Amino acid sequence: MVTQSFRGSWKRITKNPAWDENVRRFTSFDFRVSAFGSARVYNFDFQVSIFGHLALLALILTACIGSLWAVEPIGRNRDALATAGETPALPDAGSNVYVVLWFDTEDYILPQSDDAAKRITEILAREGVRATFKVVGEKGRTLERRGRRDVIEALSGNEIGYHANTHSQHPTVAEYESKLDWEEGAAEFTRRERPGFEDLRRIFGKAPTCYGQPGSSWAPQVFPALKSWGVKVYLDDAPHVGLDGKPFWYGGLLNIFNIKAGSDLRPNEDWSNLDEAKANFKATYDELSRAGGVVSLYFHPCEFIHREFWDGVNFAKGANPPRDEWKLPPMKTPEEIERDFNYLEGLVHYIKPFPNVRFITASEALGVMPDRAQGRSFSEIELGEIAGQVSSEVSFQMHQDYALSASEQFALLNEYVARMARKQQREPLRLGATPYGPGLDAPALADSLNVSWSQFSRTAVDVAGFLEKNNQIPNVVWLGSKPVPPGSYLVALARTTQSFVKTHTLPDYVTLPPAHLAAARYVADDSPRLWEWLIFPEGFDAPQLMVLAKLQAWTLKPALLAQGR
Numbered sequence: 065m066v067t068q069s070f071r072g073s074w075k076r077i078t079k080n081p082a083w084d085e086n087v088r089r090f091t092s093f094d095f096r097v098s099a100f101g102s103a104r105v106y107n108f109d110f111q112v113s114i115f116g117h118l119a120l121l122a123l124i125l126t127a128c129i130g131s132l133w134a135v136e137p138i139g140r141n142r143d144a145l146a147t148a149g150e151t152p153a154l155p156d157a158g159s160n161v162y163v164v165l166w167f168d169t170e171d172y173i174l175p176q177s178d179d180a181a182k183r184i185t186e187i188l189a190r191e192g193v194r195a196t197f198k199v200v201g202e203k204g205r206t207l208e209r210r211g212r213r214d215v216i217e218a219l220s221g222n223e224i225g226y227h228a229n230t231h232s233q234h235p236t237v238a239e240y241e242s243k244l245d246w247e248e249g250a251a252e253f254t255r256r257e258r259p260g261f262e263d264l265r266r267i268f269g270k271a272p273t274c275y276g277q278p279g280s281s282w283a284p285q286v287f288p289a290l291k292s293w294g295v296k297v298y299l300d301d302a303p304h305v306g307l308d309g310k311p312f313w314y315g316g317l318l319n320i321f322n323i324k325a326g327s328d329l330r331p332n333e334d335w336s337n338l339d340e341a342k343a344n345f346k347a348t349y350d351e352l353s354r355a356g357g358v359v360s361l362y363f364h365p366c367e368f369i370h371r372e373f374w375d376g377v378n379f380a381k382g383a384n385p386p387r388d389e390w391k392l393p394p395m396k397t398p399e400e401i402e403r404d405f406n407y408l409e410g411l412v413h414y415i416k417p418f419p420n421v422r423f424i425t426a427s428e429a430l431g432v433m434p435d436r437a438q439g440r441s442f443s444e445i446e447l448g449e450i451a452g453q454v455s456s457e458v459s460f461q462m463h464q465d466y467a468l469s470a471s472e473q474f475a476l477l478n479e480y481v482a483r484m485a486r487k488q489q490r491e492p493l494r495l496g497a498t499p500y501g502p503g504l505d506a507p508a509l510a511d512s513l514n515v516s517w518s519q520f521s522r523t524a525v526d527v528a529g530f531l532e533k534n535n536q537i538p539n540v541v542w543l544g545s546k547p548v549p550p551g552s553y554l555v556a557l558a559r560t561t562q563s564f565v566k567t568h569t570l571p572d573y574v575t576l577p578p579a580h581l582a583a584a585r586y587v588a589d590d591s592p593r594l595w596e597w598l599i600f601p602e603g604f605d606a607p608q609l610m611v612l613a614k615l616q617a618w619t620l621k622p623a624l625l626a627q628g629r
């Protein structure tokens with residue numbers, strides 16, 4: 065960014081509406097020139113009237129170009145920012161109903177499943193619809209071994225996602241993650257699962273765009289690993305995290321997960337409910353088309369042809385037989401198979417003509433729900449508004465066209481206070497990649513704690529260093545010798561910011577009140593229903609995973625549909 069030519073920068077500014085918005089914000093902020101009158105009282109007022117209009121215009125141009133180059137992103141992941149301004153072209157959203165249609169392509173045992181996947185691509189081609197096929201690494205390798213270039217090519221015409229390396233062979237993802245902490249879990253997921261991801265890249269000639277867990281083998285440590293591989297979307301369904309049945313950001317990824325709309329479109333046991341599914345879609349459409357929304361609909365190619373899942377007959381209840389003992393699952397009759405494909409074709413054919421219905425893939429969802437907070441620059445006035453919304457019930461915030469996770473509020477307000485402490489000129493703050501939640505739990509603060517501004521300001525500078533190095537919220541914040549949970553510290557940052565924005569006077573003391581991470585209520589409490597997948601060993605439970613998952617509620621916020629222009 066910094067080394068970009070003037071011309072290059074200007075092209076990007078003029079081409080992209082998001083930059084127009086940034087320019088507007090820069091111009092409204094940069095003229096609040098800070099003059100450090102005394103150690104404690106700063107004056108932000110600026111007399112515009114002494115300039116003629118032309119001089120003002122020249123200054124605005126200079127100031128905003130300078131700002132574009134000068135603003136330093138907060139947080140470690142600056143690479144992400146290099147493209148953050150390049151928001152994908154805005155679709156004509158308005159009240160569009162987006163249908164994410166995805167197929168978990170996982171059965172590497174029954175050869176007829178290969179043909180089932182191919183037949184689905186033919187149905188989609190007839191309907192003019194592109195879907196997302198989340199392929200298991202071993203499935204991709206099996207297609208290659210069986211010489212099914214035809215299937216590989218047919219799938220390549222759609223979007224390829226990733227569905228774990230071996231899916232149901234033990235230990236599955238949640239099984240091995242259940243015994244690991246945050247960092248070890250991320251590293252182990254990469255060690256075990258990255259090879260299958262790379263195989264798919266080689267076999268299909270493009271990197272998978274999304275990931276979803278096998279069965280309900282969900283774990284929070286996979287998010288930083290996926291992000292480091294370049295995966296930006298988590299596409300699946302399970303009850304572990306959910307935000308009112310709508311898409312959300314969590315763990316730094318766009319989650320199309322635990323979506324309410326579309327859950328009643330799936331076939332029943334004998335696929336006899338096509339008319340009911342159509343009626344359900346009509347009702348969903350009527351509800352969503354008022355303000356726009358996202359429908360998530362999934363199938364497995366193998367379920368069109370088998371009587372029982374390929375993994376159920378081999379890996380149920382923790383069983384882990386060697387390859388030469390794998391059994392073929394029983395198949396349906398030819399009539400039943402026709403009925404099943406007709407269900408899919410009938411449903412897609414019914415949905416397609418609705419006005420403003422758009423079938424989208426996982427990567428297209430990123431364009432439909434861009435994260436407008438990432439890479440955005442925040443003025444002092446906006447930071448004051450953000451601070452005003454922070455309460456002891458720490459959670460995400462909604463603003464006009466963007467949402468902020470608790471960890472993003474923490475990063476912005478800490479940087480603001482750290483700059484107060486450093487007596488730095490107040491340029492707009494640019495938000496970098498969403499910081500992760502803490503990797504360890506910390507006890508809540510029982511009573512309010514008062515500390516001097518001197519101590520609080522030194523802590524803010526220290527925390528800025530921690531965020532810079534780790535891109536993560538610390539599990540405790542040290543006020544000298546006193547450890548404080550990050551939620552309480554965030555509330556104190558917010559109060560300090562609010563007061564400073566109004567008065568430009570530094571406080572003598574700062575109070576850190578008890579607080580709790582209210583956003584954690586969107587993450588399920590550990591219970592047997594989370595781990596009901598038939599493949600898990602009997603009695604499998606993973607309470608520690610849900611403790612880590614709740615800590616990552618720091619990263620949670622709604623995914624907002626881009627509004628049409």
Ligand SMILES: [Zn+2]
Nearest residue numbers: 168170278279
């Ligand atoms: Zn699966």
